[in-house]
Amino acid sequence: MGLLDGTLAGIRPADAAAMALARERQDRLTKPPGSLGVLEDIGVRLAGAAAACPPPMPGPAALAIFAADHGVHAQGVTPWPQEVTAQMVANFLAGGAVANAFAAQVGATVTVVDVGVAADLPAAPGLVSRKIARGTADLSRGPAMTADQAVAAVEAGITVGLDLVARGAGCLLTGDMGIANTTASAALICAFTGSDPERATGAGTGVDAAGLARKVGVVRRALEVNGLTGGAPGPVDPVRVLAAVGGLEHAAIAGFVLAAAASRVPVILDGVIAGAAALAAAALAPDCVGYCVAGHRSAEPGHAVALRHLGLRPLVELDLRLGEGTGALLAYPLVGAAARVLREVATFDSAGVTDKNAAGTEHAGGVIGEGAAGVTGADSAAGAVPPG
Numbered sequence: 458m459g460l461l462d463g464t465l466a467g468i469r470p471a472d473a474a475a476m477a478l479a480r481e482r483q484d485r486l487t488k489p490p491g492s493l494g495v496l497e498d499i500g501v502r503l504a505g506a507a508a509a510c511p512p513p514m515p516g517p518a519a520l521a522i523f524a525a526d527h528g529v530h531a532q533g534v535t536p537w538p539q540e541v542t543a544q545m546v547a548n549f550l551a552g553g554a555v556a557n558a559f560a561a562q563v564g565a566t567v568t569v570v571d572v573g574v575a576a577d578l579p580a581a582p583g584l585v586s587r588k589i590a591r592g593t594a595d596l597s598r599g600p601a602m603t604a605d606q607a608v609a610a611v612e613a614g615i616t617v618g619l620d621l622v623a624r625g626a627g628c629l630l631t632g633d634m635g636i637a638n639t640t641a642s643a644a645l646i647c648a649f650t651g652s653d654p655e656r657a658t659g660a661g662t663g664v665d666a667a668g669l670a671r672k673v674g675v676v677r678r679a680l681e682v683n684g685l686t687g688g689a690p691g692p693v694d695p696v697r698v699l700a701a702v703g704g705l706e707h708a709a710i711a712g713f714v715l716a717a718a719a720s721r722v723p724v725i726l727d728g729v730i731a732g733a734a735a736l737a738a739a740a741l742a743p744d745c746v747g748y749c750v751a752g753h754r755s756a757e758p759g760h761a762v763a764l765r766h767l768g769l770r771p772l773v774e775l776d777l778r779l780g781e782g783t784g785a786l787l788a789y790p791l792v793g794a795a796a797r798v799l800r801e802v803a804t805f806d807s808a809g810v811t812d813k814n815a816a817g818t819e820h821a822g823g824v825i826g827e828g829a830a831g832v833t834g835a836d837s838a839a840g841a842v843p844p845g
């Protein structure tokens with residue numbers, strides 16, 4: 458069995474029993490039920506991923522930035538020259554990009570992976586070389602890559618994810634670098650969700666109105682040329698869709714998400730590139746969505762379409778439209794806080810705080826006394842609840 462098939466076979470659904478325990482525990486913690494809003498759902502999700510309640514702290518955090526170039530650049534879909542991809546890889550390795558600053562802010566490691574940069578990149582510490590092609594072919598004129606290349610890129614992402622987990626990572630974060638990759642993202646999102654290119658295509662790094670109209674046309678043509686319009690008659694083959702209109706970094710990020718799920722480690726998704734890649738991962742293994750946290754919602758309109766299809770609610774909405782993993786990095790402390798709540802916050806019983814239900818039936822003073830006396834290991838503030 459190949460690495461992709463083996464990884465898919467190893468993905469289990471998020472653990473329902475641990476999630477039920479987490480939900481029930483949220484209601485016994487010293488706060489009004491539901492008062493932590495979306496963070497309570499994240500805590501439940503982390504428990505389901507780890508099959509443990511309370512879940513382990515999601516860390517250390519490891520960001521992988523997958524870099525690749527795009528043949529569709531020739532269609533004028535971005536104001537930036539293609540060589541910026543390779544130049545930004547050098548910037549990541551020198552520690553000078555926004556992703557480096559945010560990674561330092563939250564204590565995440567940064568790994569840069571060349572899965573398809575057009576230029577030759579000199580070997581450097583922190584650079585993983587898994588170049589599958591020197592960029593993709595132009596997706597508006599035919600398939601961007603072969604099925605074999607798509608599988609190789611997915612497997613490169615799996616390998617990087619498994620490797621980071623083997624080296625101790627407890628939370629994976631997705632990152633991307635690839636000039637023109639918001640065009641491929643829009644095409645993937647249309648292919649997997651049935652959305653219209655008009656709705657799923659945005660300005661990316663900042664094309665003007667004429668450029669955006671051209672970009673929408675390019676996405677529409679890509680779907681037509683590759684036979685992906687009008688809703689597929691049967692279930693689409695996710696590898697074929699990736700090969701037709703994806704990028705090598707999209708395929709690798711899909712594999713990275715699958716590796717997280719197979720390892721029962723949470724993965725924080727970044728922006729529209731990650732959203733598009735996660736649609737491919739979910740099409741390959743629907744259960745992998747249970748291991749995903751949507752770090753943020755980018756300003757790129759297709760991202761909201763992708764997140765809705767995945768059933769994921771973004772944690773942060775700051776109108777970011779950068780990529781690199783920046784939105785995932787900003788969300789990481791919130792994910793940690795969600796886990797810490799389940800691990801460290803006292804229950805009404807252990808802290809001797811009167812629960813509103815108990816207060817209605819008993820003399821409040823008596824309940825506090827009983828609660829304080831009834832501190833037990835299983836219910837202690839240290840959160841020593843056995844896993845599972």
Ligand SMILES: Cc1cc2ncn([C@H]3O[C@H](COP(=O)(O)O)[C@@H](O)[C@H]3O)c2cc1C
Nearest residue numbers: 535633634635636637638639661662779780
């Ligand atoms: C200097 C610079 C740094 C970036 N970091 C991420 N991106 C982001 O912008 C690109 C996608 O936008 P589009 O499809 O419009 O080309 C990707 O490389 C993405 O990672 C950057 C773009 C630039 C120019």
Ligand SMILES: O=C(O)c1cccnc1
Nearest residue numbers: 661728729755778779780
């Ligand atoms: O959503 C993103 O991550 C994004 C948006 C625009 C350009 N690059 C990345």
